[in-house]
Amino acid sequence: MGLWNRNGRSGRKNKVLKSQPSWRGVNQVRRLRILMTVVAVVILISLTAGLLLVWYQLHPSLEKELFAASSAAEYSEPVQSATASNAPELLLLVTSERGLMPNAVPDLTEVDGVSVDKRLAAAFQPMKDAAASDGVTLKITKGYVAPEQQEELYKKKVQELVASGYTQVRAEDSAQTLVERGNYSEYQTGLAVDFDFTGGEQSKWLLVHGPQYGFILRYPDNKSSVTQKNGEPQHFRYVGQENAQRMRQMGFCLEEYVSYLAKQSKK
Structure with a gap:
């Protein structure tokens, strides 16, 4: 057991x-x-x-094809004209931190009673005619502003902010984001204009056809982090046909395009 x-x-x-x-x-x-x-x-x-x-x-062309495919707006072939679209001064970048040379005055003429650069005026007339044939009326309401006048506008804005309770220092800083100082305004180039938008058709027409004549929307809503400016749908900048159409193809605002060209020139 x-x-x-x-x-x-x-x-x-x-x-x-x-x-x-x-x-x-x-x-x-x-x-x-x-x-x-x-x-x-x-x-x-x-x-x-x-x-x-x-x-x-x-396939090095893939990136270009993707950029082209992402462009929502249709546009025509460039209009042939005598305008020097590749002139470097057309891409002059003016911001609250990048001013113009003192006493810099463009070659001006008048359009709709507003002073503008002559090259802008030459490009605007055929664009205005094309818009009219589509039933759209284009009218420029603001163009060249002299540095003395711009400085007065800036000081007036500072005074308004101080009166509303801002300190002097804060008012001066804040005013520059709303109204540029003299020699720091893009209007002083004669290449920047505001249009009279009495209806949505002008804005839509310019966004589609403007680059064909050398005009770009200067401050798009989706580029405010780059331009440091809120969207201004009425404010357009003349940069020449070639530049304008390349900017639209690449989805660039002026700051991005100028930076892109600078990098390309160093290669």
Whole structure:
């Protein structure tokens, strides 16, 4: 009896000891399969990314095609004219931190009783005629502003802010975001104009057809973080036909386009 008990216990003990390695083996096989699956997925992703990179490098025109496809507005071929659209001064960037040279005066003429750069005037007339044929009336309401007049506008805004409770320092800083100081206004170039928008048709027409004649929306709503200005739907800038159409294709505002050209010139 005692022998049987010893043998019985011994048999069960041996059976338990023999079963433990088999469970460990199963777990190890599962872990190995999971690890191999993960490694296979990582390798597959790496190979796919590598193939895509090689394919993209072999198709350098892809980026341009994507830019063109993302452009929502349709536009026509450039209108041929004698306007020097590639003149560097047409891309002159004037901001509250980037002023003009003192006594800088553009070559001006009058359009709709407003002083503007002569090149802008030459491009505006055919654009105005084209708009009229589409039943849209374009009228310029603001153009060149002399630096002395601009400085007076700035000081007036400062006084208004001080009267409303601003400190002098805060009023001067805030006023510059609303009204530029003399020699720091884009209107002083004669290349910036405001249009009379009595209805939505003028804005829509200019956004679609303006670049064909060299005009761009200067301060788009979606570029305020770049221009540091709120959207101004009535404010357009003449930059020349080639520049305007390239800017629209690339989705650039003036600041971005000027920066892009500067980088390209260094290559």
